[in-house]
Amino acid sequence: MxxxxxxxxxxxASDDVPIGAVVLGPDGAVIGRGHNEREADADxxxxxxxxxxxQAARARGEWxxxxxxxxxxxxxxxMCAGAVVLxxxxxxxxxxxxxxxxxVGSLWDVxxxxxxxxxxxxxxxxxxxxxxxxLHEFFATHRVRD
Numbered sequence: 001m002x003x004x005x006x007x008x009x010x011x012x013a014s015d016d017v018p019i020g021a022v023v024l025g026p027d028g029a030v031i032g033r034g035h036n037e038r039e040a041d042a043d044x045x046x047x048x049x050x051x052x053x054x055q056a057a058r059a060r061g062e063w064x065x066x067x068x069x070x071x072x073x074x075x076x077x078x079m080c081a082g083a084v085v086l087x088x089x090x091x092x093x094x095x096x097x098x099x100x101x102x103x104v105g106s107l108w109d110v111x112x113x114x115x116x117x118x119x120x121x122x123x124x125x126x127x128x129x130x131x132x133x134x135l136h137e138f139f140a141t142h143r144v145r146d
Contacts (some may be wrong), residue, residue: 014040032056095131
């Protein structure tokens with residue numbers, strides 16, 4: 001989670017919301033990393049999880065990321081939760097819950113939907129206070145500016 005938090009801080013350089021993600025291979029080595037790049041790339045799909053999953057798939061040379069773990073600082077939204085399911089990662093670890101858009105238990109529970117053919121293990125709340133603090137600081141400064 002510390003590496004995902006470092007990725008989240010990297011998003012600040014482009015004024016993106018500080019959310020970060022890393023994908024760990026079966027041996028625990030980082031094979032993909034990403035942070036929000038929506039503002040930087042003018043891409044609505046450039047969420048941290050999608051960026052990290054794409055990098056991990058390129059590193060493995062295949063889209064199936066079985067045996068892998070994705071670690072993200074904020075509970076994934078519906079798009080990212082869907083990407084986690086479709087990538088076939090074994091485990092999803094996240095920090096802060098997202099009461100406004102979370103799709104891993106807060107508003108929806110996409111990754112545990114029994115109608116889907118893959119359901120990763122979910123480990124929530126890892127370093128949640130640190131992840132939440134980073135987001136609160138970002139939005140506090142943006143609300144003052146706006």
